[in-house]
Amino acid sequence: MKADPAAQRRLLDLAEVDAELARVLHRRRTMPELAEITEAEKTVRAKSDALVAIQIQLDDLDREVAKQEKEIDAVRAREDRDRKLLAGGTLNSKQLTDMEHELATLERRQSVLEDDLLELMERREAIDMDGKHAGVELAKAQETLAEATGRRDENLADLDTNQARREAERAKLIPTLPADLLAFYERRRAQRGIGASLLRARRCGACRIEIDTREMSRIRETPADEVVECQECGAILVRTPESGL
Numbered sequence: 001m002k003a004d005p006a007a008q009r010r011l012l013d014l015a016e017v018d019a020e021l022a023r024v025l026h027r028r029r030t031m032p033e034l035a036e037i038t039e040a041e042k043t044v045r046a047k048s049d050a051l052v053a054i055q056i057q058l059d060d061l062d063r064e065v066a067k068q069e070k071e072i073d074a075v076r077a078r079e080d081r082d083r084k085l086l087a088g089g090t091l092n093s094k095q096l097t098d099m100e101h102e103l104a105t106l107e108r109r110q111s112v113l114e115d116d117l118l119e120l121m122e123r124r125e126a127i128d129m130d131g132k133h134a135g136v137e138l139a140k141a142q143e144t145l146a147e148a149t150g151r152r153d154e155n156l157a158d159l160d161t162n163q164a165r166r167e168a169e170r171a172k173l174i175p176t177l178p179a180d181l182l183a184f185y186e187r188r189r190a191q192r193g194i195g196a197s198l199l200r201a202r203r204c205g206a207c208r209i210e211i212d213t214r215e216m217s218r219i220r221e222t223p224a225d226e227v228v229e230c231q232e233c234g235a236i237l238v239r240t241p242e243s244g245l
């Protein structure tokens with residue numbers, strides 16, 4: 001593969017742009033905010049489920065309270081009716097005794113029902129407190145999620161800007177490179193991730209492996225317009241005065 005040494009050197013600019021594009025892609029996939037968001041979404045779901053469960057308990061209790069109140073009202077209405085009959089003076093003594101007995105029973109029943117109602121109300125109050133606490137927890141979790149999402153979006157905007165700039169640089173570089181050299185570079189980049197690197201101080205810039213003396217002398221003797229590849233990683237080795245040849 002032959003290529004003008006100046007064109008070979010321009011490959012280094014392209015490799016730098018491609019490395020930056022690869023970093024952008026890597027950062028898009030691995031930015032810590034992504035894991036934070038997944039975690040925060042999980043927390044929001046859990047807190048929201050907890051709140052719904054409490055709301056269901058409260059609804060159940062409200063129904064029980066309403067039932068209990070209705071029953072108390074019914075007992076009270078019966079007591080009122082009985083008291084009226086007692087006061088009416090139309091009952092004989094047997095009926096009076098029965099009525100007094102029934103009233104006493106109703107009063108005991110009412111007292112039990114009222115105690116139960118009080119207990120229900122206390123339970124409701126405790127669960128209502130749990131609900132308020134769960135609501136605060138949910139709001140906190142939602143805030144954490146929104147905060148992480150905001151940071152992710154900021155990062156994405158930065159990455160978009162960076163990527164657009166690099167892509168513009170790349171679009172400018174491409175027409176300056178011979179098509180066959182570019183295709184050669186792209187094949188290596190597709191296989192190894194890095195298409196070309198600078199040979200500097202006897203090391204390949206892509207794999208950082210030191211090149212042995214025999215290979216160095218072979219490279220030294222290779223004409224400048226001949227494309228040299230790293231024997232270790234396959235990247236195009238671009239020679240410049242920094243190469244130490």
Ligand SMILES: [Zn+2]
Pocket residue numbers: 204205206207208209230231232233234235
């Ligand atoms: Zn290498």
